[in-house]
Amino acid sequence: MEKESLAERIKALVVNVPDYPKKGISFKDLTPLFASYEVFDSSIKYLSQTITSSLGEKPDFIVGVEARGFIVGTALAKEMGLGFVPIRKAGKLPRNVVSEEYALEYSTAKIELQKSAMPKRSRVIIADDLLATGGTSIAASNLIAKQGSITLGFAFIVSLSYLEGKKKLSLPVFDIVEY
16 A cells, blocks of 8 residues: 555544643544554554665564554564564563663653563664654663664654654654654
8 A cells, every 4th residue: 555545544543632641732542543453454564564675674673662652563573573572661571671761742751671672783673653752762762772782763653743753863764644
């Protein structure tokens, strides 16, 4: 499916929620997209094909950021025949972890990655549902580096270009819809 046609189908499913989680924030709810097997499946296939053709090399893992990144990341990992590694909110993972604190669009957060989740020097794509300011993606990439691995790029279904997160990422960004 071509990108423009798929983007239109995705936009028809995304629900704009004004003033959530606080006044002035316009939240893009992708839940209806996840509920649509056909559009979600097409989105994952598109991302997989774009990553594969653009990079010229296959990553070793897909890394997903809690929580909606787990949805996109596990589906993308399965489609690409790769393992999935989770990045979780602080305090959710057992054993030795590396941590990264960062600023969100509307607060601060801390995320963690198990040191033993993948071999050092693994090459990964970081997946999430949506790119906003880029803070979560940068923090996730920093965690990958702290663990001894390499981020090849980022995969999102939606990017909010007006928040300029894509400009802050120095690696390839694979997305389908831009607002």
